Amino acid sequence: MKNGRKGLEILYEDDSIIVIDKPGGLLTMSTGKAEETTAYSILTDYVRSGRGSGDRRARDRRRIFIVHRLDRDTSGVIVFAKDPETKYALQDDWNQIVLERKYVAVLEGTPRLSEGTIASYLKDNPKSMKVSSSRTDNGGRFSVTHFRVIRPGDYSLVEFELETGRKNQIRVHAADIGHPVAGDRKYGARTNPLHRLALHARTISFRHPHTGKILTFDTGIPGRFLTLTQR
Template identity: 35%
Template sequence: MDNQAPTTPVETWTIQDEQVGTRLDRFLASQVENLSRSAIQQLIADGSVEINQKPATKPGYALRLNDQVRILNFIPSSAAKDIVPQDLPLDVVYEDADLVVLNKASGMVVHPAPGHYDDTLVNALLARYPELRDHKEDVRPGIVHRLDRDTSGLLIVAKNLQTQVALIEQMKDHRIEKRYLALVEGIVSLDRGTIEAPVGRDPRNRQQMTITSVDSRDATTHFKVKERFNHHTLLLLQLETGRTHQIRVHLKAIGHPVVGDPIYGTGRIRFGITLQRQFLHAYQLRFIHPHSGEVIELEAPLPPDLQSVMDDPKHL
């Protein structure tokens, strides 16, 4: 988020011995792909970079041992002005004056990012809900949480700043229940269980996440077996935290990656299954409406591409 809503750090680094003395902008350019030094300098000017929990002011700041460097927003404010409304289809599951819950299609990116400013959910939201355009400097207007591009399912969007702030606080306090369906490789032996392992950026590949104790955040995923097949298991998962790629990283860690996951799984579709993406769907959502106090419980059935896999169990 930008400064109109509570900011959650999206990336954090602790400076090590070999990085001492490096210019701040040069260091960040080496850590973040697809972000030029000029873009990083704009982020610093926007106040989107912090050192030891204080806004960085100089791109040439010489890093010191154990400095904590954080980027709060990867999109320079100048880029926000270029985000245009686009009339793209949206599947609305629930809507009132304050918020809307969408069933996001696989393949749709939630918000603009470097190199991808069009055809996102935000572009579609700006066209459907003109009031969101008032947040001119926000590249994530109304967005409370996100789903990976190829993950389908339920997503909450706030229509006004007050609702957005309240829902973000619910999210931080783990009061929004999110459950997912995932078809995973192999037979999961436990009927239910909990995966607790910190998730952070993979130092060898900055575009991926991994389980690590370095610059990571605690992550907890609960799972329950819904059905076992010959070669696969259908899991119902509930997130206690919402780290980037958390489910996919955690399932890989226990030896049962999501079927079709090109990054954390084998990426190979075997046993005759026809699927063009990972089998992961945000299935159920439960939260308290920030203004009415009503408990909202919603469910989105599996989309056709995932349901067709389940309809042909001989391949499972």
């Protein structure tokens, strides 16, 4: 299924999980402030649309469950559960079930090192609506991000691999090394060449919570990222 207006694409589906490629600009789930189209609402409509067997009342009871999220402006792979048991099986053992999470981003300028690790304590600040970073314990959660420069330049293409998964982690850590994600005004970007946050959740590899089978999904590097970094 692909929703033409929002560009949401289902990469995989079975009785327990749905894996999608979310476009930038689409919320994972509503903040509750206003009704709007989200990945969650699109998938809920999808599972209740009549696909499969069962009467209408049974279809209306079908639900989608959030396992993890991407920021509104981040595109890429997200895993949803189709029942509570699967949701909790994934969330409760997330760090053991997920074997690999890789992102690609376009950064302003080129990092000094071609590859490295960024580690800091990240703390959410509701008043500023930003996440602060500190090398010493600031009451936040210790967070680790690995990076590798794929294409250096005025705009560089960089791969990030998460060792931990915190809110805004890559965005904050990119800013920490002095090269914010292009389009990320919130964390210091001065330019917005793609008219979007240039961050994409490219790859996820995880063990199926029920079968134990390793599933890997790689959505590639967005074409606009490649075009921009060829200059």
